[in-house]
Amino acid sequence: MVTNVTSLTRSGLSDFVLQRVSAVLLTLYTLCVVGFFLVNPDMDHATLKAYFASTPMLLFSTLMVLSTAAHAWIGMWTVGTDYIREHYFGRHHTFFRLVYQGGCLFILFVYVVWALQLFWSL
Amino acid sequence: MREKERPVFISVSPFTFSFPFTALASIAHRITGVLLFLGIGYLLWLLSLALESEAGFAQAAAILAAPFAKIVLWVVLSMLIYHILAGVKHLLLDFHIGDTFEAATAATYAVVGLSVVLALITGAWIW
Ligand code: HEM
Numbered sequence: 001m002v003t004n005v006t007s008l009t010r011s012g013l014s015d016f017v018l019q020r021v022s023a024v025l026l027t028l029y030t031l032c033v034v035g036f037f038l039v040n041p042d043m044d045h046a047t048l049k050a051y052f053a054s055t056p057m058l059l060f061s062t063l064m065v066l067s068t069a070a071h072a073w074i075g076m077w078t079v080g081t082d083y084i085r086e087h088y089f090g091r092h093h094t095f096f097r098l099v100y101q102g103g104c105l106f107i108l109f110v111y112v113v114w115a116l117q118l119f120w121s122l
Numbered sequence: 123m124r125e126k127e128r129p130v131f132i133s134v135s136p137f138t139f140s141f142p143f144t145a146l147a148s149i150a151h152r153i154t155g156v157l158l159f160l161g162i163g164y165l166l167w168l169l170s171l172a173l174e175s176e177a178g179f180a181q182a183a184a185i186l187a188a189p190f191a192k193i194v195l196w197v198v199l200s201m202l203i204y205h206i207l208a209g210v211k212h213l214l215l216d217f218h219i220g221d222t223f224e225a226a227t228a229a230t231y232a233v234v235g236l237s238v239v240l241a242l243i244t245g246a247w248i249w
Contacts (some may be wrong), residue, residue, distance in 0.1 A: 020216065023209050030206065045179035048172055068162065075155050107159070111166060118170045 006101055008074050019074045022067035029064040032057075053122035061119045069108050076104045147230045151208040154201040161198035168195075196248050200241035207233045207240075 009015050036051055037043065051057060084097040133139060141149075171182040185191050211229050215221045220229055 020213055023213065027206055027210065030202065045172065045176045048179070052173060072159050072162075076159060079152060079156055104159070107163070111163065114170070115166055118166075118173060122173060 006098075007077055008070060015074045015077075018070050022071035025063060025067045026071060029060060029067075032060065049122060052119060058119055058122070062116065065112055065115045065119070069112050073104065073108060077101065080104070144227055144230045147208060147234055151205060151212070154205040154208075158198070158201055158205055161201060164194060164198055192248050196241075196245050199244050199248075200237070203240045203244065204233075204237040207237050 007015055009018060040047055052061065080097055080100050084093055084100055086093045089096050168182050168185070171178040171185075173179075186195065211226075211233050214229075215226060220226060
C-alpha cells in the first residue's frame, strides 16, 4: 500500500473533493479568458493588461493559480502513486516516487511564484 | 470438460488486448492531464510576455508567428479542451448523472466528437 503522507490533504476523500472543486473553478476561468479573447479578435497589449489588472480578474487569477496548484498536485500524485510502485520500479520505488514528486513540487512552486508575481505586479 | 473450467488468462497489454473506446478515452484524460502540467507553463510564459509591456506583447506575437510555436499552442489548447470536456463528463458521472452503461458510452462519443470539432475551430483560429 502507498502511504498517503504526500497526498495534499492526507485524506483521499478531501483530495477527491478538492480536485473536483478546483476543476470547476478552472473551467469557469478558462471560459472567461477564452471569451475575452473571442470578443477581442484584434488583441493589443493595453486591452489585455487592463483586463487582467481589473480587481475581479486579479482575484479570479489568484484563485486560479491556487486551484491549479491543488488540482495538478493531486492529479500528478494520483498518477505517480499508480505507476511508480514496487511492481514496476523494484525495491527503490519509494525513492523514485519521491524524486518524481519533488520534481512536480518544484515545477508547481515555480508556476505559483511566477504567476502570482506576474498578476500582482500589473 | 475440465479444460473449460480452467481460468482464462487475459493479458492486458496494449499489444495483445484491444481496449474499448471508453477505456482509451479515459487514459487520454490522464495523458492530457499530465501533459497539461507542462503545457500550462507554455501558456503562462506567453501570457507573461504579452502582459509585461508593449515590446513583450510584440515579442509574444512574433514567437507565435512561427509554425512550430503555433503547433505547440494548438496541441496544448486541444488537450485542454479534451481534458475539460472529459473532466466535466467525469464530474457528472461522480454525481451519478448519466452513469448507466449506455448513457456513459454515448457521452464518451459526444465528448470525443465535440473535442475534435472544437480543436479544429481552435486550429482555424490560430492560423
Ligand atoms: C490547469 C490545467 C489542468 C491540469 C494541469 C490538470 C491535470 C490533471 C491531472 C494530472 C489529473 C490526474 C489524472 C488521473 O488521475 O487520471 C487530473 C484529473 C482530473 N482533472 Fe484535471 N487538470 C487541469 C484542468 C482541469 C479542468 C479545467 C478540469 C475541468 C473539468 C479538470 C478535470 C479533472 C478531473 C475531473 C480529474 C479527475 C480524474 C479522475 O479522478 O480520474 N482538470 N487533472
